[in-house]
Amino acid sequence: KKKIGVMTSGGDAPGMNPAVRAVVRAGIFLGCDVFAVYEGYEGLVQGGDLLKKMEWGDVRSFLSLGGTNIGTARCAAFRERAGRLVAAHNMILNGIDALIVCGGDGSLTGADLFRSEWPSLIEELVSTGKLTKEEVAPYKHLTIVGLVGSIDNDMSSTDATIGAYSSLERITEMVDYIDATATSHSRAFVVEVMGRHCGWLGLMSGIATGADFIFIPERPPKAGEWQQELKDVCSRHRAKGRRKTTVIVAEGAIDSELNPISSEEVKNVLVELGLDTRITTLGHVQRGGTAVAYDRMLATLQGVDAVRAVLESTPDIPSPMIGVLENKIVRKPLVEAVKLTKSVADAIESKDFDKAMALRDSSFEE
Numbered sequence: 001k002k003k004i005g006v007m008t009s010g011g012d013a014p015g016m017n018p019a020v021r022a023v024v025r026a027g028i029f030l031g032c033d034v035f036a037v038y039e040g041y042e043g044l045v046q047g048g049d050l051l052k053k054m055e056w057g058d059v060r061s062f063l064s065l066g067g068t069n070i071g072t073a074r075c076a077a078f079r080e081r082a083g084r085l086v087a088a089h090n091m092i093l094n095g096i097d098a099l100i101v102c103g104g105d106g107s108l109t110g111a112d113l114f115r116s117e118w119p120s121l122i123e124e125l126v127s128t129g130k131l132t133k134e135e136v137a138p139y140k141h142l143t144i145v146g147l148v149g150s151i152d153n154d155m156s157s158t159d160a161t162i163g164a165y166s167s168l169e170r171i172t173e174m175v176d177y178i179d180a181t182a183t184s185h186s187r188a189f190v191v192e193v194m195g196r197h198c199g200w201l202g203l204m205s206g207i208a209t210g211a212d213f214i215f216i217p218e219r220p221p222k223a224g225e226w227q228q229e230l231k232d233v234c235s236r237h238r239a240k241g242r243r244k245t246t247v248i249v250a251e252g253a254i255d256s257e258l259n260p261i262s263s264e265e266v267k268n269v270l271v272e273l274g275l276d277t278r279i280t281t282l283g284h285v286q287r288g289g290t291a292v293a294y295d296r297m298l299a300t301l302q303g304v305d306a307v308r309a310v311l312e313s314t315p316d317i318p319s320p321m322i323g324v325l326e327n328k329i330v331r332k333p334l335v336e337a338v339k340l341t342k343s344v345a346d347a348i349e350s351k352d353f354d355k356a357m358a359l360r361d362s363s364f365e366e
């Protein structure tokens with residue numbers, strides 16, 4: 001009987017619980033045992049109570065729950081080979097040789113490294129007398145399948161990461177609230193949104209709320225020029241009768257190594273225009289709450305496909321990442337998707353924005 005471990009890793013995202021539910025139930029339906037690995041990779045390293053065999057009823061109600069009920073952590077021990085050796089040992093003791101990991105690019109890269117090291121880890125477990133040749137014989141190959149769970153929508157080779165549309169919905173709702181008070185007082189608001197190095201949440205929430213101006217890392221503001229441009233755009237909108245001013249600042253634009261800006265600077269420019277201005281940092285509300293229908297659907301379809309991918313896996317097939325392209329659930333080689341994601345980030349860092357966009361577009365080709 002195939003024994004599959006499922007874990008959530010890195011920052012939580014709405015839709016992770018529905019993904020775990022889908023893996024558990026599809027696994028049971030297809031004749032597997034499914035183990036929840038609690039607290040991300042920490043659960044593999046510590047084993048014991050952090051590895052729990054799941055029954056059908058254990059994931060009841062997970063569809064509508066935000067966060068991740070099986071916990072998540074950034075595990076320092078797993079970054080070291082010694083930690084991964086203990087993890088491999090715990091997995092074999094529990095008979096697990098397949099892992100479905102729902103997380104961002106860092107978590108998925110860690111998973112693939114684990115797979116490539118697996119044969120040498122097994123050898124070491126035998127040579128150090130922790131396990132016998134006979135005990136490790138059925139565990140020659142580790143299967144890894146990635147589900148991309150992140151609010152940032154920052155992974156290449158997939159149109160959407162699990163959680164991104166829920167976060168976008170939350171931001172849109174919050175900006176609508178802010179707009180109501182802004183309009184009442186005829187005020188300006190600078191709204192900081194998450195997204196790490198990726199401007200997707202900033203850009204899409206700006207479009208969805210009709211913001212006056214959006215700062216994203218992929219198109220950093222031109223030093224010495226953006227101030228006048230911001231003033232011109234906001235004044236033009238005000239001249240048309242708009243009673244509010246909304247400027248979205250993606251966190252990646254603040255952390256940008258090229259041309260970092262701060263919400264305070266943006267506020268000062270708006271104040272120079274004579275606008276009564278406030279700054280709102282939305283913070284972790286953007287990651288909380290129940291998943292929108294799209295993320296529940298995505299997590300469910302992808303969770304089921306992840307189990308199928310485990311059952312169809314052979315040592316010569318590279319670890320797949322389950323994505324969605326043009327509304328179809330697809331499997332992409334995990335390592336390539338991570339590499340491409342990194343190339344896009346590198347191109348942005350070296351100010352080659354056209355290359356970054358071309359690389360990003362290429363990742364959406366079937």
Ligand code: F6P
Pocket residue numbers: 011104150151152194195196251287
């Ligand atoms: O990756 C998700 C995310 O929410 C990013 O948007 C943000 O940069 C980061 O995680 C915040 O991390 P933490 O919750 O550890 O402060």
